Amino acid sequence: MSDQLQNGFGWFPYEPSKAPRLLSPIVLAYIGDAIYEVAVRQYLISLPNLRPNHLHRTATGLVSAKAQSTILAFLEPSLTDAEKDIARQGRNAKSGSVPKNADVLEYRHATAFECLIGHLYYTGQQERIRELIENSIQYMMNRS
Numbered sequence: 001m002s003d004q005l006q007n008g009f010g011w012f013p014y015e016p017s018k019a020p021r022l023l024s025p026i027v028l029a030y031i032g033d034a035i036y037e038v039a040v041r042q043y044l045i046s047l048p049n050l051r052p053n054h055l056h057r058t059a060t061g062l063v064s065a066k067a068q069s070t071i072l073a074f075l076e077p078s079l080t081d082a083e084k085d086i087a088r089q090g091r092n093a094k095s096g097s098v099p100k101n102a103d104v105l106e107y108r109h110a111t112a113f114e115c116l117i118g119h120l121y122y123t124g125q126q127e128r129i130r131e132l133i134e135n136s137i138q139y140m141m142n143r144s
Contacts, residue, residue: 020122025093025115028086032118037063039133062140065102068110070143071136075113078135083116090115 016023040062044055061067072087079087091112098107120129 016122020119023118023122025086025090025111026095028116028118028122029090029093029095029111029114030118031121032114032116033063035121035129036068036114036117036133039129040137043137061144062137065099065106065110067140068113069106071140072109072113072116074139075132075136079116083120086119087112087116 016027020028037059040059041055044050044058076084076087089112091108093111093115095107095111098104102110117129117132120126120132
């Protein structure tokens with residue numbers, strides 16, 4: 001297992017087939033989406049009143065393309081130049097299709113956010129992921 005994953009998320013035994021810098025932005029967004037959704041679900045389960053319908057509605061509101069687009073705009077001033085570059089690559093990546101419940105711009109910005117989270121995940125930067133996701137969730141929860 002690579003040092004990056006052992007130092008970051010070594011609890012899972014599979015590494016990517018390529019170095020993180022060689023993975024496409026769409027692949028990084030694919031894993032980033034999953035990482036972010038798990039973090040949101042863990043946050044919601046930490047709250048009182050665990051009604052399944054409420055959990056689902058709240059989670060959906062935090063992980064939608066619209067929400068992730070809003071989050072990226074909120075986080076952008078706090079991103080490093082390298083992080084902005086990763087997000088830009090995700091935003092410019094061609095994914096093939098756009099979900100019917102999101103417009104193209106929102107979807108591209110959501111992909112940029114997910115790509116950034118995926119990149120941080122595969123480069124073992126769990127503290128930075130934690131910081132960005134905690135700030136994102138708090139920002140979105142305070143908006144509602």
